[in-house]
Amino acid sequence: MVEEAAQASAGAPGPVPPAIVVMGVAGCGKSAVGIALAAALDVVFIEGDRLHPPENVARMASGEPLTDQLREGWLDAIGERIATSIGEGQGVVAACSALKRGYRERLRGFYGDLVFLYLKIDPATARQRVASRKGHFMPASLVDSQFAILEPPGSDERALTIDATRPVADVVADAVQLLANS
Template sequence: MRPVPAIVVMGVAGCGKSAVGEALAVRLDAVFIEGDRLHPPENVARMARGEPLTDALRQEWLDAIGQRIAASVASGQGVVAACSALKRRYRERLRGFHKDIVFLYLEIDPATAKRRVASRQGHFMPASLVDSQFATLEAPAADERALTLDATRPIADSVASAINLLSKSL
């Protein structure tokens, strides 16, 4: 498989972005960026209170992820980032830092996402915000450089499918 310079694993809370992204980065010998760790403290506090983020509140966060992606690519390293990237304009903002990002959309149903988020320990995102994520979600369109995976499958299956799809599409 040819090296992929930048992949963003995207989707709503509970779809498995972090788990799939980290495992994919290991398989690709790429840097892993955990987008949740780059949220400004104010955003984390807001979400912990059950308040969804606005587009304006997401800008600094998206820029931090985009800057990390660009820095990794500039240093010659492949990179996999976990970032919800729920709207097309968010994905376009990230592409402003590196135009060749491939988005890997982990598609999941609301009930499964809520169940997963409710079972997480020590995470700032409450299950009460899952509905707002689905309300915000704009699944990647056919003209975007994006691949879709079933997020209800085991992590190892998702990673294997991602590698297979990436090898065919790039």
């Protein structure tokens, strides 16, 4: 700690703050895990769902899946928030489905050192969780469309996969350990 302070005062670069995107289909726990992980790491949390334009929210609420084109502005808004936090020297955890490799690459265009935390879940559990949510715009009828376009992170991507069927505290503990070892 003293050595880090000495380096910072001497103009040497300090530790790089973490930039993590918690990703997966609706119902996997992105928000719950993201909030808890951000608290555990003492970094900023970005709720991706809050950055959807009203038109996208209305489409999803009516049961219409979003197209790649409709997601572009939303992904850009998340990417900009991530880049701003990192630019201010703050670590960040963002919740964003990031279902396709192209979406993840678009986010990396804003900050190339992103780590994706893929919360893996089965369709039945995801549908059950989404159906039991109160006050969220995403209906359970759209869960299957998310699985239909899901491209799990490849081995060549900077991503960690965690079983999201377990309690949030267990998922976060595993995430902290995996991040520390990555």
